[in-house]
Amino acid sequence: MTNEWELYRSFLSVLREGSLSGAARVLGMAQPTVGRHIAALERALGLALFTRSQTGLLPTEAAQALHPHAEAMESTAAALERTAASYGDGVRGVVRVTASEVIGVEVMPAVITSLRQQYPELKVELVLSNRVQDLLHREADIAVRMTQPKQEQLVARRVGTVELGLHASSDYLARCGEPATLADLSRHTLIGYDQVSPFVRAALQRWPQFQRERVALRTDSDVAQLALIRAGAGIGICQNALARRSTPALVRLLPAEFSMLLETWVTMHEDLRDSPRCRVTFDALVQALTAHTDSEAPTSSTGNR
Incomplete structure (x- = not known):
């Protein structure tokens, strides 16, 4: 007998795949089975969820609301x-961690390698996104954030x-020279954002x-921006510690005129504080990121506590 979650899982997959x-390919099911799931869900809800078009299935207003x-x-x-997979002796099971692209690529691999060496039965799901994952609804177990969490139900460590x-x-500087002032940047190739986010707007x-029209090389991937800087494509913004570790x-250019400071936090839901798999991962992240931020040696005290 099909359970209700299977119906909604098929519903989500059709929404995403169209x-x-x-x-069916994503779920590893036969196409008629997915079709039966959608029909069963529509009967149970008394709603039409999709309409057919030349390009595929289009979600109805009801489907968008669901x-x-x-x-x-x-x-x-x-x-x-x-949670179910984590029960048993020792540190075992799956822990889901979310972090920004740069932290995920430049810092997390060493942390995960060390954890797996100590706890071979620990499995790690790493979600790289600048979107703030919802820990309250358990989209992830642990998050590395560049902003202080506000929810009381979260355990947070700055x-x-x-x-x-x-x-x-x-x-790049040998080819194009070094800017002496921020105004000189107009004569250089700038590497930066594509879409204007609230963070970019504030900066x-x-x-x-x-301003976007002055940025010659545009991407919203921080990892891609860092790669372009390292390749000598132009001038861009990156973490000072990563710049020093590059080979x-x-x-560093114009340090007195350009410095952005971001507080870094490791957070998880308070219900997970006694979970062995989450506790060891949380502590390992705190240790690694404390060392990472200590190596920054900020030139300004703005934003520090």
Whole structure:
């Protein structure tokens, strides 16, 4: 007998893939089975969820309204599976960690390697996104955030401050020269954002030199921006510690005129504080990120506590 969650899982897959065949491939099911799930859910709810079009299945207004609730069910089901798999002796089971792209690529691999060496039965799901995952609804177990969490139900540890600065490779500076002032940036190739986010909008109030039309190389991937800086493509913003660890090291530019400080926090839901798998992962992240932020040596005290 099909349970209710299976119906909603098929519903979510059809929403995401836009067709029964696409959902069936993702779920590893036969297409008629997915079709039966959608029909059963529509009967149970008394609602039409999809209409057919030349491009596939289009969600109805009712389906769009159900979408966030079905995603909440998905997160809860995944959290239940992770929790159930973690019971037994020792540190075992799945822990789901979310972090920004840069932290996930540049810092997390060493942390995960060390954890797996100590706890071979620990499995790690790493979600790289600048979107703040919802820990209250268990989209992730642990999050590394560049902003202080506000929810009382979260365990949060401030690990330090990450400083961002303007950087370029020595190769780029040898070709194009070094800017003496922020105004000189207009004569250089700037690496930066594509879409304007609230974070970018706030930064532009302080540094209008980075208006979108002045940015020649645009991507919203922080990892891609860092790679472009390292490749000598232009001048961009990156974490000072990562710039120093690059090979060869990147050159910090205009430190007195450009410095961004981001508080760094490790957080998890308070219900997980006694979970062995989450506790050891949380502590390992605190240790690694404390060392990472200590190596920043900020040039300004703004934002520090």
